[in-house]
Amino acid sequence: MKAVIATSSGDPAIADAPEPSPAPGQVRVDVEAAGVGYVDVMALRGEYPAFTGAGAVPGVEAVGQVTAVGQDVSEGLVGQRVLALLPGFGAFAETAVADAELVFPVPLGAQAADVVAIGVNALVAELALHRVGAAVGERVLVRGAGGGIGMLATQIARARGAEVTAVTSSAARGERLRALGASHIVDRTKASTLPGTAYDIVVDTVAGPELGKHLELLRPNGRYVICGAAGGLPDTESFAPLLRNFHTSPSLYAFSLNSVAPEDMQGSWKRVMALLDEGRVSAVVDRGFALAEAEDALRRVAAGKAFGKVVLLPR
Ligand SMILES: NC(=O)c1ccc[n+]([C@@H]2O[C@H](COP(=O)([O-])OP(=O)(O)OC[C@H]3O[C@@H](n4cnc5c(N)ncnc54)[C@H](OP(=O)(O)O)[C@@H]3O)[C@@H](O)[C@H]2O)c1
Structure with a gap:
């Protein structure tokens, strides 16, 4: 599969990488859209401890379809579209793995870029206001x-x-x-x-x-x-x-x-999806970029020029 990896200089580069397998408790997701954030800029600069540096794949949130599950995860998740949070990174790729407790159901008809634009930011905002x-x-x-x-x-x-x-x-x-x-x-x-x-x-x-x-x-x-x-x-x-x-x-x-328990995040996500469904929350996508344009996408985020989510579209 194609993935964006960190080079030793800290610049992102597109590369062929082995498709990741879900470990116990994880799911594998075919990534339709990945959110680009300041956290990725910091990670590539070596300013984010959870990011392991050269060879690692940035990206902490993705929307896509579950294609496989690891041990102890319900087979029923296969085929579902989800938002996946990846606190350990890995979303800037055609395929990613995420903990099953950090995937959230996505309505079938929703645009992947829209859902990732709502993504983690909505969870923070909704739970803070809650x-x-x-x-x-x-x-x-x-x-x-x-x-x-x-x-x-x-x-x-x-x-x-x-x-x-x-x-x-x-x-x-x-x-x-x-x-x-x-x-x-x-x-x-x-x-x-x-x-x-x-x-x-x-x-x-x-x-x-x-x-x-x-x-x-x-x-x-x-x-x-x-x-x-x-x-x-x-x-x-x-x-x-x-x-x-x-x-x-x-x-x-x-x-x-x-600090939020996964079940509380699930509750918040349900409330956010209800607001989206009712048209009371809208997704704001700044721009979509191909995986090969990740450097441009990261530069746009680093410059603070975006209004709304910068999104990578690997497929
Ligand atoms: N609590 C959590 O769980 C959680 C999760 C993820 C991220 N975060 C943190 O939350 C913060 C915001 O994240 P974000 O994704 O919303 O960031 P963001 O998209 O970069 O937005 C921050 C906004 O703050 C304004 N701003 C920036 N510097 C400023 C300054 N010096 N004085 C006043 N306003 C300034 C800018 O808006 P204007 O130019 O329009 O004013 C900027 O767009 C970051 O520190 C991030 O690390 C927290």
Whole structure:
């Protein structure tokens, strides 16, 4: 099979590789679409511990059909279309293997690129909003709304009946987020604070030096969920508003999908697929690339130019 592998210089290259066999507890998937993310850029730069370097295949999520199962996995999975999460990488290939507990059913008629565009980002966004209990009529601020997790958080918060304010870096991105359900747009290049407005929930995929200012924006009983740090790790002083505003009972959550039990991810995926089916969540695909164009796809992600998911289409 064809696969994208890391070379010793860290550049990706297309190569012939042996087709992987599912180990006990795993399934083999014929990959129709694989999501390209910043995690792959970091992996190829040697900045991601789970990636083993030269010869390894990047890619942490794929959509395709199950063609074989390993020991202890139900034969009933063969023939099903799934989203597969691969925390140990391997999705940039014609065929991949994944743990059976990390594959999620995909509707038969759905476009593979659309489903992978929703993929892991939707699970992070949905479970983060679930954890903080986003409710009808609440005001939700999304930092990093132009990013993969942020645009799903924008849509899912809206679908839960919240009023969403999206923080992004340009008017053009703002218009697209408005179409996805944001009621208010804040251009982060023009306003570093958001005076006069308070939020029940802040979903933060950016963190960084401005986290403290955003913690100050919580209403009484507000919930702040950090689910990424695209802007870097904040210093401890950033968290001072939590104690300073003790009388308003603020809550801070740090949320990572890594800590979520597979059955809870399955529950979340069902809720996301229901929203997709009802048209309350849409997939945003930036661009599709052939497997041989993986380098261009990774460059686009690294440059931060994409709006929506960059997708590899191996077949
Ligand atoms: N919690 C989890 O389980 C989990 C899972 C996967 C990834 N993550 C993490 O979540 C974070 C976001 O992931 P993603 O896939 O959504 O990333 P992404 O697609 O790169 O989006 C991040 C967005 O944040 C904005 N941004 C970037 N740098 C910024 C800065 N310095 N200040 C303010 N805004 C900035 C940009 O949007 P605009 O230019 O439009 O503002 C960018 O599109 C990453 O740190 C990632 O590692 C967490």
